[in-house]
Amino acid sequence: MLEELYRETILDHGRKPRNSGHLEAATHKADGWNPLCGDQIRLFLIVQDDTITDIKFEGCGCAISQASTSLMTETVKGMKVVDALALFEKFHAMVVDGTVDELDGLECLAGVREFPARIKCATLGWHALRSALAGEEAASTE
Amino acid sequence: MPCKSDERSAWRCEFPILDQEVNGKPLVYLDSAASSQKPRVVLDTMDFYYRMDNANVHRGVHALGQRSTEAYDNARAVVAKHLNAVHTDEIVFTKGCTEAVNLVAASWGQANLKPGDVVLCSMAEHHANLVPWQLAAEKTGATVKPVPIHDDGQLDWDAYLALLNENPVKMVAIKHVCNTLGTVYPVKEVVSEAHRVGALVTVDGAQAVPHRPVDVQDIGADFYILAGHKAFGPMGVGALYGRLPLLRAMPPYQGGGDMIRTVSFDGTTFREPPNRFEAGTPNVAGVVGLAAALEWLASQDFDRIEVHEQDLLASATEALEEIPGVRVLGKSPGKASVISFVTDFAHPHDIATILDSEGVAVRAGHHCCMPLMGRLRVPATVRASFAMYNDNKDKEVLIQAVAKARRIFS
Ligand SMILES: Cc1ncc(COP(=O)(O)O)c(C=O)c1O
Numbered sequence: 098m099l100e101e102l103y104r105e106t107i108l109d110h111g112r113k114p115r116n117s118g119h120l121e122a123a124t125h126k127a128d129g130w131n132p133l134c135g136d137q138i139r140l141f142l143i144v145q146d147d148t149i150t151d152i153k154f155e156g157c158g159c160a161i162s163q164a165s166t167s168l169m170t171e172t173v174k175g176m177k178v179v180d181a182l183a184l185f186e187k188f189h190a191m192v193v194d195g196t197v198d199e200l201d202g203l204e205c206l207a208g209v210r211e212f213p214a215r216i217k218c219a220t221l222g223w224h225a226l227r228s229a230l231a232g233e234e235a236a237s238t239e
Numbered sequence: 240m241p242c243k244s245d246e247r248s249a250w251r252c253e254f255p256i257l258d259q260e261v262n263g264k265p266l267v268y269l270d271s272a273a274s275s276q277k278p279r280v281v282l283d284t285m286d287f288y289y290r291m292d293n294a295n296v297h298r299g300v301h302a303l304g305q306r307s308t309e310a311y312d313n314a315r316a317v318v319a320k321h322l323n324a325v326h327t328d329e330i331v332f333t334k335g336c337t338e339a340v341n342l343v344a345a346s347w348g349q350a351n352l353k354p355g356d357v358v359l360c361s362m363a364e365h366h367a368n369l370v371p372w373q374l375a376a377e378k379t380g381a382t383v384k385p386v387p388i389h390d391d392g393q394l395d396w397d398a399y400l401a402l403l404n405e406n407p408v409k410m411v412a413i414k415h416v417c418n419t420l421g422t423v424y425p426v427k428e429v430v431s432e433a434h435r436v437g438a439l440v441t442v443d444g445a446q447a448v449p450h451r452p453v454d455v456q457d458i459g460a461d462f463y464i465l466a467g468h469k470a471f472g473p474m475g476v477g478a479l480y481g482r483l484p485l486l487r488a489m490p491p492y493q494g495g496g497d498m499i500r501t502v503s504f505d506g507t508t509f510r511e512p513p514n515r516f517e518a519g520t521p522n523v524a525g526v527v528g529l530a531a532a533l534e535w536l537a538s539q540d541f542d543r544i545e546v547h548e549q550d551l552l553a554s555a556t557e558a559l560e561e562i563p564g565v566r567v568l569g570k571s572p573g574k575a576s577v578i579s580f581v582t583d584f585a586h587p588h589d590i591a592t593i594l595d596s597e598g599v600a601v602r603a604g605h606h607c608c609m610p611l612m613g614r615l616r617v618p619a620t621v622r623a624s625f626a627m628y629n630d631n632k633d634k635e636v637l638i639q640a641v642a643k644a645r646r647i648f649s
Contacts, residue, residue: 098262099596103589103647111589112648134588135605135618157618159586160648215592 101208102215103160106168111160116170118153129156129166129225129236131217136162140225147178154222161215165206166222172201178230185223192219248547248630250539253278257628264598267633272418272577272624273602274468275449277532281472284531288524296523297497297514311523314530315513318478321533322463323454329486331479331513332526336445337367339464339479340412342516343441344371346489347462348410354380357406359438361386361394361413362614363422366607368412368443368464381409388614392422392569400432408438415447415463419606419622420569421552421577423447430459439485445469448533449626450548450575452541455480467525472532476525479516486512493518544627548576551625551634558638562645568615576625579606582641585648587619593647594621597640 120126120141129138136158143151152170157163169188173181184201191197192209193216200207209219221236228236251257254276259266268276288310294303296311319327333339352358358372362385369383376383386402387395394413402408411433415426430440439461447453448470455463460480467476481489491498491509495518500508509515556578559565564583582590591603602622605612612618623637 099593102592108648134603135612136588137618157586159588161589212592215588218588 098208098211102212104205104208106205107160107164110164110167114154114163114167116153116167116174117155119155120151120153125229125232127225127229127234127236129221129228131158131162131221132237133217134159136218136221138162138166138222138225140166140222140229142226142229144178144230149173149176149178149181154225158221159215159218161206161209161218162221165209165219166225168203168206169222169226172203173226182227182230185227188223189220192216246630246632248628250278250544250627251630253280254628255279255282261598261600262596264596265636267597267599267629267636269623269625269629269633269637270600270602271449271626271629272446272469272606272622274474275471275626276628277471277473277528278535280535281528281531285473285524285528288527293524295520307523310527311521314526317530317533318465319480321448321453321537322465322480323456324480325456326483328511328513329480329483331481331486331516332521333464333477333479334475334522335468335477336365336443336464336466337371337477339462339477340368340441340443341371341374342479342492343462343464343481344375346492346516347439347485348372348375348379348381350488350490352376352379352381352409355407356381356409357402358383358410358412359386359399359402359406359408360384360411361424362388363392363417363419363608363611364412364414365418365443365445366609367445368414368441369610372410372412385610386411386413388422388611390615391571392417392420392574393571394424394429399429403432403436403438408433408436411438411440412443413440414443414445415453415458416444416450416575416577417569417608417611418446418577418624419579419608419611419620420571421446421574421579421624422569422571423573423575426460427458430461434459446575446577449536451545461485467529467532470529470532471536472529473525476522476529478529481512483512486516489516491518492516495519497521539627547627548625551629551631552576552578554631555623555625555634555637558634559641562638562642564645564649565641568617568620577622578624579620579622581617581620582645584645587621589648590621590641590644593644594637594640597636597643599637599640601637 123141138156224236587603
């Protein structure tokens with residue numbers, strides 16, 4: 098079961114998060130905060146013509162939150178805002194309810210659902226994404 | 240009753256919960272600082288109470304009501320004796336440490352704090368002995384100031400004295416033993432310096448009671464608090480010790496049944512402490528379980544417990560530090576058997592997940608001590624806390640599991 102959680106892709110993204118850094122020209126941003134474990138991220142987006150043209154994040158946290166946020170940024174970069182929000186729902190359904198199994202390369206995170214204490218780590222970046230797109234400055238997994 | 244096995248802790252067999260597997264591995268419970276396990280006598284006492292004596296207290300004239308009341312009142316005497324309080328009436332039952340501090344901060348704080356007054360809280364304080372003071376300060380116009388600590392967790396004594404001398408300090412809030420680092424604070428000296436400038440002291444004994452004998456008169460504490468579930472008793476019950484003259488002068492904390500003398504729409508009068516502070520039907524089974532836990536603890540040889548726990552602390556610290564990339568925080572002399580560590584290969588939550596898969600229960604996070612985490616410049620730690628029922632076998636599994644985490648993440 099542990100191997101389902103810490104797959105090679107996740108360990109890799111956890112060690113070397115993609116799209117890490119700061120976006121000076123961000124049109125949207127949000128802080129994600131998991132009060133339970135203290136994981137913290139700040140997400141920056143540039144949205145033009147309803148499309149996420151650039152996305153970066155900074156922060157610290159466990160391998161799951163870092164990898165999940167890293168994978169999320171790779172996936173939604175270049176996506177229409179509506180599609181990214183739809184993906185949020187699907188991702189959430191996958192890790193919380195286990196109702197979706199195939200998901201644009203994000204299925205490597207499906208193992209999280211067997212670890213209830215870690216689900217919020219996996220959804221942190223996604224909550225921040227949704228808050229940023231909704232024009233809210235902060236997201237909490239509470 | 241001595242345990243059968245020579246290899247395991249002599250106390251282990253009294254804790255039935257420890258004998259189980261989790262995730263296919265024997266349970267290694269190293270999270271007693273979050274909540275300790277309960278010896279059989281506590282489980283049996285509570286079970287017996289509910290099977291035989293259960294009835295409301297201080298009300299009925301019937302036999303069960305009397306037995307229940309007797310058990311409740313007797314428990315107060317047990318707690319008073321355990322802490323060496325002068326009077327039984329100095330013990331107020333609460334639902335835990337948190338409620339005990341809230342009671343003092345709300346009741347004593349409301350009656351005694353004025354604008355400009357200062358409450359000192361150590362930087363290592365658990366949120367339970369900090370946030371209630373912040374709430375009281377907000378209501379009264381007082382200020383809460385931190386007392387700095389050194390890198391190893393010990394109190395910055397010179398800074399403490401300076402803060403006492405330079406501020407109108409009315410209350411000092413300090414832990415007896417740190418839940419995150421295990422640091423033992425010199426509470427007796429803290430109290431005597433505070434009293435020199437006319438300040439009172441609230442000592443948070445949540446983590447001290449399970450590890451050592453406590454004498455509130457020797458410490459000189461004005462208020463001393465404990466939680467049942469940290470001291471081998473049940474959850475949902477705790478106790479506040481307060482010096483009787485202080486409790487007598489304090490207004491009620493909550494209103495309701497049992498705490499009143501007479502009630503009318505023209506005005507209500509209140510009972511003397513401790514009843515004044517115990518509104519409503521109390522957690523009688525919890526209180527009875529707490530007394531059973533303290534009696535059990537008092538019947539143990541504390542010197543033996545100390546030697547046993549200190550051996551585990553020393554050897555576990557050494558073995559952890561032999562794993563490359565592991566850093567143990569807060570190694571102050573004489574500390575209790577609580578180890579917080581961080582690593583350069585994985586975040587504390589990932590380590591805790593790997594450990595759990597090996598059957599090892601530890602806590603990862605900020606341990607309700609966010610200012611302390613800031614002071615130590617870490618977002619979180621892994622905490623392994625050892626009680627008397629832990630032993631070398633537990634320690635070895637912990638070490639192997641941390642080594643496994645290192646293999647996975649490096
Ligand atoms: C030092 C310390 N103080 C206070 C508390 C709060 O205890 P409780 O949550 O039982 O009220 C704890 C436990 O979390 C603790 O470790």
